[in-house]
């Protein structure tokens with residue numbers, strides 16, 4: 001799933017858990033939803049994706065937040081919960097291949113607890129698939145209606161990014177393929193192997 005889909009799910013989680021919490025819980029959960037995908041250029045869906053550990057941490061943080069009733073504790077719990085939901089939900093998306101619609105990879109998310117890759121279920125066939133955009137919209141549109149000001153603008157931007165990415169998803173791969181095909185080998189050294197191997 002797209003990082004924006006995960007972020008929008010985080011935003012709605014915050015709006016459900018802390019409807020009167022203002023910007024902090026919404027921002028924390030939105031960022032938590034985005035956070036795992038910051039490993040895109042490292043070991044994607046392994047370095048920052050923790051389906052088991054984020055879930056455990058979120059439960060502990062939620063218990064702490066319930067006890068201390070502080071906005072910061074709540075924000076931490078929401079960040080971790082959104083990151084956990086992201087890490088688990090990636091199992092229901094596509095694999096790690098660069099053309100995930102071809103469904104050739106058996107790797108969705110790395111499970112550090114059991115030390116193995118979890119296979120993709122492909123309910124959402126690939127990131128940027130029409131059903132991925134729809135899922136984001138199902139969460140994003142209610143959030144858009146409930147929020148105001150900066151948060152509303154950010155949600156609208158996220159929806160616009162999702163729409164553009166969904167429309168361009170396959171074309172982007174063609175462009176990348178052409179670039180890899182024509183780029184001098186000295187330059188490709190700087191591109192992570194994962195991005196190059198599928199295109200050769």
Ligand SMILES: [Zn+2]
Nearest residue numbers: 036037086090
């Ligand atoms: Zn992810």
